[in-house]
Amino acid sequence: MKEIVIISGKGGTGKTSITGCFAALAENAVLADCDVDAADLHMLLAPQVMETTDFISGHQAVIREDDCTACGICMEKCKFNAINLTEEGKCRVDPYSCEGCMVCVQVCPVNAIDFPDSLCGEWYFSHTRFGPMVHAKLGIGQENSGKLVSTVRREAAAKAKELEKDLVIVDGPPGIGCPVIASITGASLLVVVTEPTISGKHDMKRVLELAKHFSIPALVIVNKWDINPEMTQEIEKDTVAGGAHPVGRIPYDRSFTVAQINGRTLVEEKTGQAVENITTIWEKIWQTIK
Amino acid sequence: MKIAVPSPGRTLESSIDGRFGRAAGFIVYNTEDGSFTLADNGQNMNAGQGAGVQAAQNIAATGADVVIAPSFGPKAFQVLKAAGVKMVFSIVGTVKENIESFIAGKLKETDNANVEGHW
Amino acid sequence: MRIAVASGKGGTGKTTVAVALTLASQEPAVYADCDVEEPNGSIFLRPEVDRVEKVLVEVPEIDESKCNACGDCARFCQFNALVSFNTPPLVFSDLCHSCGGCELVCPTGAISWKKVPVGEISFGTSNGGRISVIQGKLDVGGSLAPPVIRQVKAQLTDDVFTVVDSPPGTSCPVIESLGEADYVLLVTEATPFGLHDLKLAVETVRELGTPFSVVINRFDEGDSGVEDYCASEKIHIMVRIPHRREMAEAYSRGGNLFDAIPEMLDVFRNIPVTIEKGVEV
Numbered sequence: 001m002k003e004i005v006i007i008s009g010k011g012g013t014g015k016t017s018i019t020g021c022f023a024a025l026a027e028n029a030v031l032a033d034c035d036v037d038a039a040d041l042h043m044l045l046a047p048q049v050m051e052t053t054d055f056i057s058g059h060q061a062v063i064r065e066d067d068c069t070a071c072g073i074c075m076e077k078c079k080f081n082a083i084n085l086t087e088e089g090k091c092r093v094d095p096y097s098c099e100g101c102m103v104c105v106q107v108c109p110v111n112a113i114d115f116p117d118s119l120c121g122e123w124y125f126s127h128t129r130f131g132p133m134v135h136a137k138l139g140i141g142q143e144n145s146g147k148l149v150s151t152v153r154r155e156a157a158a159k160a161k162e163l164e165k166d167l168v169i170v171d172g173p174p175g176i177g178c179p180v181i182a183s184i185t186g187a188s189l190l191v192v193v194t195e196p197t198i199s200g201k202h203d204m205k206r207v208l209e210l211a212k213h214f215s216i217p218a219l220v221i222v223n224k225w226d227i228n229p230e231m232t233q234e235i236e237k238d239t240v241a242g243g244a245h246p247v248g249r250i251p252y253d254r255s256f257t258v259a260q261i262n263g264r265t266l267v268e269e270k271t272g273q274a275v276e277n278i279t280t281i282w283e284k285i286w287q288t289i290k
Numbered sequence: 291m292k293i294a295v296p297s298p299g300r301t302l303e304s305s306i307d308g309r310f311g312r313a314a315g316f317i318v319y320n321t322e323d324g325s326f327t328l329a330d331n332g333q334n335m336n337a338g339q340g341a342g343v344q345a346a347q348n349i350a351a352t353g354a355d356v357v358i359a360p361s362f363g364p365k366a367f368q369v370l371k372a373a374g375v376k377m378v379f380s381i382v383g384t385v386k387e388n389i390e391s392f393i394a395g396k397l398k399e400t401d402n403a404n405v406e407g408h409w
Numbered sequence: 410m411r412i413a414v415a416s417g418k419g420g421t422g423k424t425t426v427a428v429a430l431t432l433a434s435q436e437p438a439v440y441a442d443c444d445v446e447e448p449n450g451s452i453f454l455r456p457e458v459d460r461v462e463k464v465l466v467e468v469p470e471i472d473e474s475k476c477n478a479c480g481d482c483a484r485f486c487q488f489n490a491l492v493s494f495n496t497p498p499l500v501f502s503d504l505c506h507s508c509g510g511c512e513l514v515c516p517t518g519a520i521s522w523k524k525v526p527v528g529e530i531s532f533g534t535s536n537g538g539r540i541s542v543i544q545g546k547l548d549v550g551g552s553l554a555p556p557v558i559r560q561v562k563a564q565l566t567d568d569v570f571t572v573v574d575s576p577p578g579t580s581c582p583v584i585e586s587l588g589e590a591d592y593v594l595l596v597t598e599a600t601p602f603g604l605h606d607l608k609l610a611v612e613t614v615r616e617l618g619t620p621f622s623v624v625i626n627r628f629d630e631g632d633s634g635v636e637d638y639c640a641s642e643k644i645h646i647m648v649r650i651p652h653r654r655e656m657a658e659a660y661s662r663g664g665n666l667f668d669a670i671p672e673m674l675d676v677f678r679n680i681p682v683t684i685e686k687g688v689e690v
Binding site: 013037096176197 | 602
């Protein structure tokens with residue numbers, strides 16, 4: 001089983017739209033959306049959710065107001081200023097500020113603080129018109145540590161094995177932090193979608209450093225290349241210098257937006273230069289890993 | 291001697307997991323009688339950060355003397371070292387093949403963390 | 410006045426809007442970059458940096474002569490930052506949240522605190538000194554953005570017009586950067602992805618209770634979903650930025666909004682005035 005992860009560094013480069021096209025072009029693949037903070041792939045693939053599973057991570061302090069004597073020791077000891085006095089003169093934990101350290105539980109003289117598991121989101125197994133899909137939603141204000149990302153990847157790989165699929169296509173998270181690292185380690189191939197802008201170029205270099213660090217082969221697509229052809233050339237030079245390979249360019253095309261509005265991938269929507277390029281790019285990617 | 295191997299599967303024919311900290315679980319093989327047990331790593335990992343540290347502690351808790359894995363991050367390395375667990379690099383293949391290769395003295399012991407941990 | 414600029418989705422033009430809002434100010438202004446994983450406001454504001462400060466956090470230090478190797482600290486730590494096998498604990502400072510719990514449970518008083526860097530804050534000026542640029546940056550490989558964001562926020566005062574560039578998304582660093590803002594501008598684009606992520610961002614800001622409105626970037630490029638949603642939710646649309654290829658080209662070279670669409674300048678000058686007056690919702 002092979003696993004391709006599509007990442008971008010910078011947001012808004014067209015990563016998810018292009019991933020959607022790959023999902024349409026691939027045969028016999030499981031799809032995984034690891035962009036759990038702002039998951040969008042489902043809008044192109046219209047998954048029908050078959051199973052939903054809670055995602056539990058860490059703990060959260062909860063004060064039982066009936067037992068609280070409002071002595072204020074927890075407020076004093078909390079390093080995150082997460083405990084406030086209510087109008088009724090009781091202590092209450094602000095769930096957005098609580099980091100789940102358990103200090104308040106420890107210091108409370110009347111044991112009035114519970115420390116339940118923290119529900120941080122959920123993940124789903126679904127059917128789409130292009131095959132099975134695993135995706136997730138992180139709760140608002142939660143720490144995106146990479147654990148939910150790892151869960152999605154693990155479950156997608158398990159489904160691939162169970163259903164005898166030979167490929168997993170992963171829509172990775174933006175940035176270069178923990179979630180990205182959790183999405184790429186051990187993958188067969190990285191596909192980096194960038195754009196010819198200063199920040200696109202900068203972020204792509206950082207992403208390639210990560211790829212090199214974890215010894216994962218990487219291919220680079222420059223989307224909207226015609227916005228700045230000189231910058232595109234520079235990016236392709238940087239790609240080679242960074243130990244990766246340019247795999248193609250895609251022109252700026254407003255029909256990506258039209259396809260998105262219609263809830264479809266571009267390759268289902270129309271023909272044209274962008275679609276031709278994406279199709280060629282996909283064939284090259286497939287040749288690289290198969 | 292007990293040998294721990296990270297794996298997504300539940301039998302000795304299962305493949306080895308490419309990730310150490312985020313492995314679903316560990317297969318712990320006992321060379322005395324050829325039996326093995328499964329140590330869960332997925333559900334116990336209740337902290338978002340520090341997966342490598344937690345996984346290394348989980349291994350130490352199984353009483354394993356050796357762990358075979360493709361890579362060890364710096365934190366896991368330190369923890370396993372402190373716990374006195376020997377770390378050995380795996381080869382591509384099943385859990386069983388790795389254990390057999392280790393017993394035959396064909397696998398290489400680590401003296402350094404070989405990947406940087408980040409998450 | 411402090412205005413935080415945020416977006417659910419990356420790449421919608423959040424930094425473009427935050428930079429434009431700062432540049433449009435006719436009074437002295439502060440631009441605070443809280444997108445500490447990828448701070449790139451400086452690409453467009455090009456500040457002259459005159460000072461860099463380290464962001465330090467406190468992590469435990471073990472006095473092994475006092476430690477009795479009981480392991481209580483490691484059992485208490487919720488973040489795996491301490492590990493003990495009946496030995497003095499190993500300390501993994503980059504996992505530490507500085508909560509103080511280990512010191513609290515240590516029976517022998519063997520734990521004290523030392524400071525380690527997790528990022529840095531740079532101070533600079535641009536536009537002839539009219540704009541102060543404060544940028545937070547997380548060290549590569551660092552995982553704790555909130556302390557860096559908190560320290561950027563600690564530099565801010567209420568007496569000067571301040572624009573906070575927040576990280577994208579809805580996770581905990583976003584909440585941290587939006588705290589104490591007087592007003593939030595949510596930047597989105599007129600596409601289904603933009604709408605989907607805007608809804609998450611609206612949910613976040615509503616939880617916080619901060620007044621907010623929406624900026625639609627490339628409003629004429631997509632569909633009416635964002636407009637319809639704002640109308641039904643009674644959310645004010647502060648600005649509609651037209652789609653121009655020149656903007657994409659200017660952006661690619663590090664140019665700002667007004668380089669590409671000069672007529673937006675008056676519109677952006679008006680934003681603080683509109684907020685001050687109170688927006689009809």
